[in-house]
Amino acid sequence: MSVLVFLTLHLTxxxxxxxxxxxxxxxxxxxxxxHELGLDRPIHVQYVRWLAGVVSGDWGxxxxxxxxxxxLVWGRFKATLLLSGVAMVLAVATGVMLGVVxxxxxxxxxxxxAIVTSLVGYSLPPFFLGLxxxxxxxxxxxxxxxxxxxxxxxxxxxxxxxxxxLPAVTLAAGIGALxxxxxxxxxxxxxRQDYVRTANAKGLRRGRVILQHAFRNxxxxxxxxxxxxxxxxxxxxxxxEQVFSWPGIGSLAVNAILARDFPLVQGVTLLVASTYVxxxxxxxxVYTLVDPRISYQ
Amino acid sequence: xxxxxxxxxxxxxxxxxxxxxxxxxxxxxxxxxHGSLIDRLKPPLTAGHALGTDEFGRDMLARLxxxxxxxxxxxxxxxxxxxALGVTLGLLSGYLAGPFDFWVQRLVDVLMAFPYILLAxxxxxxxxxxxxxxxxxxxxxxxxxxxxxxxxxxxxxxKREFVEAAEAAGAPTLWILTRHVxxxxxxxxxxxATLDVGFMIMAAAGMSFLxxxxxxxxxxxxxxxxxxxxxxxVAPWVSLLPGLMIFLVVLALNLLGDRLRDLLDPRxxxx
Numbered sequence: 042m043s044v045l046v047f048l049t050l051h052l053t054x055x056x057x058x059x060x061x062x063x064x065x066x067x068x069x070x071x072x073x074x075x076h077e078l079g080l081d082r083p084i085h086v087q088y089v090r091w092l093a094g095v096v097s098g099d100w101g102x103x104x105x106x107x108x109x110x111x112x113l114v115w116g117r118f119k120a121t122l123l124l125s126g127v128a129m130v131l132a133v134a135t136g137v138m139l140g141v142v143x144x145x146x147x148x149x150x151x152x153x154x155a156i157v158t159s160l161v162g163y164s165l166p167p168f169f170l171g172l173x174x175x176x177x178x179x180x181x182x183x184x185x186x187x188x189x190x191x192x193x194x195x196x197x198x199x200x201x202x203x204x205x206x207l208p209a210v211t212l213a214a215g216i217g218a219l220x221x222x223x224x225x226x227x228x229x230x231x232x233r234q235d236y237v238r239t240a241n242a243k244g245l246r247r248g249r250v251i252l253q254h255a256f257r258n259x260x261x262x263x264x265x266x267x268x269x270x271x272x273x274x275x276x277x278x279x280x281x282e283q284v285f286s287w288p289g290i291g292s293l294a295v296n297a298i299l300a301r302d303f304p305l306v307q308g309v310t311l312l313v314a315s316t317y318v319x320x321x322x323x324x325x326x327v328y329t330l331v332d333p334r335i336s337y338q
Numbered sequence: 339x340x341x342x343x344x345x346x347x348x349x350x351x352x353x354x355x356x357x358x359x360x361x362x363x364x365x366x367x368x369x370x371x372h373g374s375l376i377d378r379l380k381p382p383l384t385a386g387h388a389l390g391t392d393e394f395g396r397d398m399l400a401r402l403x404x405x406x407x408x409x410x411x412x413x414x415x416x417x418x419x420x421x422a423l424g425v426t427l428g429l430l431s432g433y434l435a436g437p438f439d440f441w442v443q444r445l446v447d448v449l450m451a452f453p454y455i456l457l458a459x460x461x462x463x464x465x466x467x468x469x470x471x472x473x474x475x476x477x478x479x480x481x482x483x484x485x486x487x488x489x490x491x492x493x494x495x496x497k498r499e500f501v502e503a504a505e506a507a508g509a510p511t512l513w514i515l516t517r518h519v520x521x522x523x524x525x526x527x528x529x530x531a532t533l534d535v536g537f538m539i540m541a542a543a544g545m546s547f548l549x550x551x552x553x554x555x556x557x558x559x560x561x562x563x564x565x566x567x568x569x570x571x572v573a574p575w576v577s578l579l580p581g582l583m584i585f586l587v588v589l590a591l592n593l594l595g596d597r598l599r600d601l602l603d604p605r606x607x608x609x
Contacts, residue, residue: 042451045460052464160596164589166540168547169563169581176574276455280544284567295548298463306463314452 042318043095046311047088050078050303060301061104074104078304095311101304105297110308114290118312120190121282121289125274127205128212132274133267136217140224140263145251147229155221162218167277171211171284178207188286208285212277216270223266227259234258260331268324272317345597348590355587359406367400370557379573392562392576393569394555401557402583408558410587412473412551413539419477420538421531424484429515429523431485432492442485449482458541462550469558472551476541480534487530491523525602532598536591543584559584 050057058071058080074080078101079087094100100110136159143155179187185206186192192200231237232255240250282291290309297305328335358365373396382390382398389398431442449457461475495501495518504514545551546560554561559580566576 042448045448045452049460049464054465160592161589164536164585164592166543166581166584166588168544168560169578169585172563172567172570172577172581176570176578180571272453272456276453279455279459280547283548294459295550298459298550299467301463301466303463306460310452310456310460313456317453317456318451 042314043092043311044088046307046314047091049307049310051084053303057303061303077102100308100311103297103302103305103308105300105302105305110304113305114293114308114312117288117290117293120287121275121278121291122316124205124208124212124282124287124289125271125278127209128278129216129267129271129274131209131213132217132220132270135213136220137224137263139217139221141228141251141256143221143225144228144232147225155225159218159221159225162214163222165214166280167211167215168280168284170214171208171281174207174211175284190288208281208287211284212274212281215277216274219270220263220266224259224263227262228255231255231259257331261328261335264324264327264331268321271320271324275313275317342597345593348593348597351586352590352594355406355583355590356410358403359410362403362407365403367403368397370396370400370404371555373397379569379576381573382575382579389579390573390575392566393573398575398579401562402559402579404557405559405562405580406583406587408469408552408556409539409543409560409584412469412542413535416473416477416480416538416542417531417535419474420480420534421484421527423477424481425488425520425523425527427481428485428488428490429492429519432489433496433511433515433519435496439489443489446482446485449479452479454479455541455544458545459550462545467550467553469546469552469556472542472545476538476545479541480538483534484527484530487526488523491526492519495519495522529595529599529602533592533595536588536595539591540584540588 053060056071058074058078059066062070062074072081079090082090091101098111100114102108103110103113106113139155139159143152143159146152175187178184186204187207190201190204232251234255237250237254240254241247245254278287278289279291279294281287282289283295286292290313293305294309296302297309373391373394375395377387377391377395378393380387380391380395382388384390387397387399389402391397392401427442431439452460457479458472458475461478462471465471465474492515501514501518504518509517542551543558543560543563546558547564549564552558552561554565562580563577563584566573566578566580569576
């Protein structure tokens, strides 16, 4: 992964120094930038130097913002993590609940409603849903603030929560819908198993059969989807942040790409991809808690 | 999950949009790029402008129809490219096995360590913003998905009797791959590609929305949606109509993809 992030600068067609400084750059300023970025050294040396820098906390300097990359990226990433985390909790809670209800009441009107809701949620582009939310709940009804993270001058936790509602719901919709579809399919398969039939035949309460016998066994595939959707939520956050002017990593990344600020692009990519890999690892570890039969020894 | 009539409606809707996009130059609509400032921000159902006008007085209906050419074109082209690259690599990887398989899979592992949008953004960072580069970016980001699907099929087929018989008869590798392995792997690939077109249309529009894909004044749904945001209070239709088009097309494609999966994979019926 680090190799690919490192190579983003080197795969660029043309001279990276010329691209970053623009067409009016002088030969001396390009030479200085090449030296600053270490581009005048052999590529393997550049990679080792870059990796050593990353490990020791030196992620380079942003060309455009003229500041160290790590504090810049980390400062913004905290807002993205907050938004993504809240959206994920919302998505899992509503998606799984909708999926379970849909499977248990398969074929009924409630099931049809859940299927249509999840299909619509899954097909709504996050940037369009965000705009709908802004128009309806922000501009027309004025229930929630439609942009940024705090009121001017900063507010308390309540203010942050009010600002979080629209972007978090927007980001959660697609993943919640996908989780509802996945949960429904898995639960329907589990509900057909012999041990569920046995539990029902023993006269156990319906709720206990669904939660303890069926749902626990449906959890592994659901968890897999949750793990994979962490990537989607981090990517989707880029779009949603743009709609709501949320001060996360999204606008930083877009501006860095437009300005061809490669050290900043590398910093954003590295941090988001590392978070994705780490959360997938955590998902794998959670498997062992959910299902004692799984062991990584 | 939803039956035949819903899939038929989805197909009809998609057919109308595709047909309108293909016939756009002959429909006699106003210029989608140049408008009259006197007519700016006219609401839908205004005389001469069924869906209103945008901030430059350009006819919204004309821009939506011309925009369909770009948005649908980019979506279909991106999927076609991702399928071509991914399926070729995947089939070769699964069928040839050995070191080639090992290195292709390591490359796929690396690409899959990046969230989809982030990978597409990284490719745009490398190639530079623009419509063609965005198409390439979302396509490249989708390649690992098809490599995995095609490799899985090739792995399960390479030891089947009919493949071994073709090998024993001395058939060339390319012939075996295309006539036996590819043909028998088509169902999951077709279903995945159908569902993916909607996703890629959404991704391409998203990149344009961020300012990295198609650029104004081009009539592209993502660009239209993004530019109209400034007028949300006074003229919400400028942003909402292109968004609605993206939603309807993606919804129709998802419904068709679901139906296709039910038909090609009977085990999935009722899910």
